[in-house]
Amino acid sequence: GDSVTQMEGPVTLSEEAFLTINCTYTATGYPSLFWYVQYPGEGLQLLLKATKADDKGSNKGFEATYRKETTSFHLEKGSVQVSDSAVYFCALSERGAQKLVFGQGTRLTINP
Amino acid sequence: DAGVTQSPTHLIKTRGQQVTLRCSPKSGHDTVSWYQQALGQGPQFIFQYYEEEERQRGNFPDRFSGHQFPNYSSELNVNALLLGDSALYLCASSNTLRREEDAYGYTFGSGTRLTVV
Numbered sequence: 726g727d728s729v730t731q732m733e734g735p736v737t738l739s740e741e742a743f744l745t746i747n748c749t750y751t752a753t754g755y756p757s758l759f760w761y762v763q764y765p766g767e768g769l770q771l772l773l774k775a776t777k778a779d780d781k782g783s784n785k786g787f788e789a790t791y792r793k794e795t796t797s798f799h800l801e802k803g804s805v806q807v808s809d810s811a812v813y814f815c816a817l818s819e820r821g822a823q824k825l826v827f828g829q830g831t832r833l834t835i836n837p
Numbered sequence: 838d839a840g841v842t843q844s845p846t847h848l849i850k851t852r853g854q855q856v857t858l859r860c861s862p863k864s865g866h867d868t869v870s871w872y873q874q875a876l877g878q879g880p881q882f883i884f885q886y887y888e889e890e891e892r893q894r895g896n897f898p899d900r901f902s903g904h905q906f907p908n909y910s911s912e913l914n915v916n917a918l919l920l921g922d923s924a925l926y927l928c929a930s931s932n933t934l935r936r937e938e939d940a941y942g943y944t945f946g947s948g949t950r951l952t953v954v
Contacts, residue, residue: 768927768947769927814879824882825882
């Protein structure tokens with residue numbers, strides 16, 4: 726079945742550092758890929774998405790590129806801020822399916 | 838434009854009891870999905886409702902049931918609560934006819950935190 730694997734956390738960085746959170750997936754078809762963010766005590770917010778190979782999703786300085794050849798969708802940001810501290814989830818959605826499949830999440834903490 | 842609304846925000850129940858959680862989808866959305874998020878884990882799909890019927894179900898026992906009303910709102914019911922049912926329950930909505938243009942994504946509510954003691 727479909728699955729998503731994220732890099733193990735937690736990840737702790739200093740403000741203005743470069744961020745990469747790795748995500749790889751297994752899917753039978755051609756899924757859409759997502760990054761969701763969850764702030765403490767809240768639900769999930771869509772951060773960015775990509776629907777086909779080589780698409781780049783971007784939002785709030787975060788970027789991720791849909792790499793079909795490596796089945797990856799790594800999240801990057803050039804200069805993180807304290808306000809980026811949250812849990813980040815990589816997810817996929819197959820066209821014929823009705824559900825999102827999530828990775829286990831990566832907790833990110835940014836220190837001033 | 839109101840997003841997805843869930844109630845209550847927090848709930849404490851005793852093992853063996855029954856619980857009902859509620860969800861109002863985002864305006865313009867007709868499909869509701871429910872997810873269970875255990876502490877430190879990613880959300881797991883419970884089921885999805887469309888046109889007042891369960892369209893797809895994840896790997897959850899029959900103790901978990903749901904309902905969708907004509908106004909698209911939905912309820913999640915859990916019977917015979919176990920300690921392991923303690924989790925954040927998330928509702929997500931979408932529009933089935935606009936799935937492709939929405940990139941097959943969903944809008945999530947803030948969740949109901951259920952604690953079973």
